[in-house]
Structure formats: structure tokens, C-alpha cells
Amino acid sequence: MEVRVNGNTHEVDVSADMPLLWVLRDELGITGPKYGCGIAQCGACTVHVDGVAVRSCQLAVGDLAGGEVLTIEGLGTPDTLHAVQEAWIEHQVAQCGYCQSGQIMQAAALLDRTPAPSDDVIDAVMSGNLCRCGTYPRIRAAVKTAATKLQEV
Amino acid sequence: MKKIILFGALLGVATFALAEDAAVIDPPMEGSVTVQQGLDAWSRIHDVVSHPRCANCHTGPSDRPMWSGPSFGAPRQHGMNIRAGESRMGLEYLQCSSCHTTKDENWDNANAMPHAAPRVAMGWALAPMEAHWFGRTAEQICAQLRDPEQNGGRDMIELAEHLNHDLILHWAWAPGGGREPAPYSLQEHVDDLLDWGVAGMPCPQD
Ligand code: FES
Ligand code: FES
Numbered sequence: 001m002e003v004r005v006n007g008n009t010h011e012v013d014v015s016a017d018m019p020l021l022w023v024l025r026d027e028l029g030i031t032g033p034k035y036g037c038g039i040a041q042c043g044a045c046t047v048h049v050d051g052v053a054v055r056s057c058q059l060a061v062g063d064l065a066g067g068e069v070l071t072i073e074g075l076g077t078p079d080t081l082h083a084v085q086e087a088w089i090e091h092q093v094a095q096c097g098y099c100q101s102g103q104i105m106q107a108a109a110l111l112d113r114t115p116a117p118s119d120d121v122i123d124a125v126m127s128g129n130l131c132r133c134g135t136y137p138r139i140r141a142a143v144k145t146a147a148t149k150l151q152e153v
Numbered sequence: 154m155k156k157i158i159l160f161g162a163l164l165g166v167a168t169f170a171l172a173e174d175a176a177v178i179d180p181p182m183e184g185s186v187t188v189q190q191g192l193d194a195w196s197r198i199h200d201v202v203s204h205p206r207c208a209n210c211h212t213g214p215s216d217r218p219m220w221s222g223p224s225f226g227a228p229r230q231h232g233m234n235i236r237a238g239e240s241r242m243g244l245e246y247l248q249c250s251s252c253h254t255t256k257d258e259n260w261d262n263a264n265a266m267p268h269a270a271p272r273v274a275m276g277w278a279l280a281p282m283e284a285h286w287f288g289r290t291a292e293q294i295c296a297q298l299r300d301p302e303q304n305g306g307r308d309m310i311e312l313a314e315h316l317n318h319d320l321i322l323h324w325a326w327a328p329g330g331g332r333e334p335a336p337y338s339l340q341e342h343v344d345d346l347l348d349w350g351v352a353g354m355p356c357p358q359d
Contacts, residue, residue: 041268053248121245124247127233
């Protein structure tokens with residue numbers, strides 16, 4: 001079947017119930033999305049499907065139904081970072097980094113929909129993304145910085 | 154069926170596809186169900202609507218789904234600070250469908266994994282605010298269900314049809330993942346609703 005990821009079309013020969021995360025990591029070698037739990041409890045595998053944040057461990061590749069997948073590899077480039085990535089570097093958010101691709105993808109989806117989120121909204125949206133290193137205060141600050149950056153452009 | 158779903162998706166509206174396991178809507182003759190039989194039917198309806206598989210997402214004015222039932226210990230709010238918002242689908246916060254992804258209608262072991270987010274062949278959502286079951290008594294829920302102002306203006310046939318079209322609700326009887334299903338069956342629940350309706354929608358407090 002065909003899968004669209006980061007603007008490219010890939011042909012994969014997998015069963016329709018394989019989680020998208022497996023397809024990305026094991027079939028396509030796109031390893032930005034991380035495996036944390038496999039049961040929607042941690043958010044490490046978050047990608048966008050047609051602009052909506054989705055836990056890729058919970059979406060069967062057959063249920064993509066032609067949707068456009070965006071992973072952190074396609075969010076920005078080293079030369080033109082996404083505002084969320086810039087803010088993450090400025091705030092030095094990451095500690096071990098394992099959860100961070102999911103955090104960044106979730107934050108980018110949040111700001112697409114809610115350009116100037118309150119603390120309450122940030123907490124509600126980001127609470128499904130766990131960080132075992134406890135970088136939460138920096139995540140919240142970086143989301144605000146990214147929101148300001150996006151409003152300036 | 155695929156066409157209906159696709160059409161719904163194109164319109165960007167909630168899609169209600171009739172599932173293959175839909176119940177038969179065959180109401181008994183007018184006058185054939187006594188008030189006592191209607192009350193017995195109501196008591197079984199209450200067993201269903203107060204069951205965690207149903208009540209957890211019928212939280213009324215609160216936009217927080219609940220976690221309760223045999224596998225959860227004391228009832229508590231859905232983890233991860235989940236808010237369904239006014240949209241009841243999490244559009245203002247995190248969409249329910251970010252985790253409760255929408256599955257193909259023919260994929261029947263999609264919920265085999267314990268503790269994973271249940272998925273059905275329609276967008277996951279909290280029930281509308283008026284349909285408030287969680288923490289309410291049988292009397293309160295009964296009064297709500299027979300009041301057109303609070304039940305979406307539905308008569309008994311429309312209530313039964315609504316049950317038939319809502320695939321999240323069908324999931325309640327086949328939740329998978331070691332979760333306890335709602336009692337009885339969809340067909341028995343629809344039959345009870347029709348009996349209750351023909352008996353004049355009696356409530357225990359009447
Ligand atoms: S790996 Fe998908 S939510 Fe944890
Ligand atoms: S930075 Fe280590 S898990 Fe989040």
C-alpha cells in the first residue's frame with residue numbers, strides 16, 4: 001500500500017493492522033517518532049495526520065486512508081527550523097530527549113489550532129505527552145515563546 | 154457503507170453508519186406492555202446506562218471523561234488531563250481521536266490490546282451535555298430520557314434508532330482489552346427501550 005510521509009510517497013508491503021509507528025520506524029527508517037508504550041499512554045510516538053496530532057502507535061496503517069503524515073523529520077530543516085524547534089533550542093528544553101519529538105509535534109499541532117494558548121490550554125493539550133525527565137516547566141515556556149514567534153511572522 | 158463514510162468525511166460532519174451488528178427495531182403492539190413490565194424494562198435500561206462502559210463518557214456538564222469500573226479501582230477522571238471541550242470531541246484541546254483513532258468498520262480485533270485507547274469506526278467523542286448519566290440516580294436519568302427537551306427531541310423509535318447508529322455505543326458490548334462489557338446485548342437493550350416506550354415511559358418515582 002502507499003503511504004504519504006513528509007511529502008514523499010512510499011510503497012510498503014505490510015499488513016493493514018500494523019501500527020503506523022512500526023511502519024515509520026521499521027519499514028521506512030523514520031526514527032524521529034519514538035516507541036514509549038504502544039498503548040496511547042505516553043505520546044512519544046506523536047505525528048501529524050492531515051495536521052492533527054495522532055499517536056502513531058494507535059493508528060493502523062490501513063486506517064490512514066490516504067492521510068498525509070508529518071513526522072518531526074518533515075516539520076523543519078536544520079536551516080529553517082519550525083518556530084517550535086527554535087523555541088525548544090532557546091529554552092534548552094530537552095534532557096535525555098526521548099519524549100521530545102512527540103512533545104514538539106504535539107506543541108506544533110496545538111499552535112496550529114490555538115495560536116495564543118493559555119497555561120490552562122497548554123496543560124490540557126500537553127498532558128498526554130509524558131516526560132520522564134520532568135522538563136514540563138521548560139515545555140510550557142517554550143510553547144509560549146513559539147506562539148510569540150509564530151504571531152510575529 | 155464506504156461511500157457514506159467518505160461522503161460524511163467530505164462534508165466534515167460526524168458520520169453515522171449503520172453497523173452490520175445493528176439491532177432490529179420491532180416495537181411491541183400499543184397497549185401490550187404493562188406499566189410494571191415497563192418499570193422492569195427501565196431497571197435493565199438503567200443497568201446499561203449506569204455501567205462504566207456507558208456512563209464514563211456521559212458526564213453531563215463536565216467535559217472530563219471518567220475512568221471507573223472493575224479495572225480502575227476508585228472512579229477518577231480520565232488520565233492525561235483530558236478535556237473534551239464544548240465540541241465534546243476535544244477540538245479545543247487534544248482531540249479524542251488523537252488516541253482513540255478511527256478504525257475501519259470491518260476490523261474487529263482493533264481493541265484487543267489491554268489498556269490501549271478504544272477505537273471505533275467513527276470519531277470518538279463525549280456524549281452531549283444533556284445526556285448526563287455519570288453519578289446520577291435511576292430516577293434522574295429516567296426523567297431525562299423521557300423528556301424531549303433533554304433527549305434531543307426523540308420519541309422511543311428515534312431513541313432506538315439513535316442506539317443503532319452510534320458505533321461508540323456498540324463498542325460498549327464488545328469493548329475488548331479485558332474490559333467488562335455493558336450488560337445484556339444491544340438487541341436486548343433496544344427491546345427494553347421499546348417495551349419501556351410502549352408502557353408509557355414509566356419511571357420509578359411516578
Ligand atoms: S508509544 Fe504511542 S503513546 Fe506511547
Ligand atoms: S527529556 Fe527525557 S523523557 Fe523527556
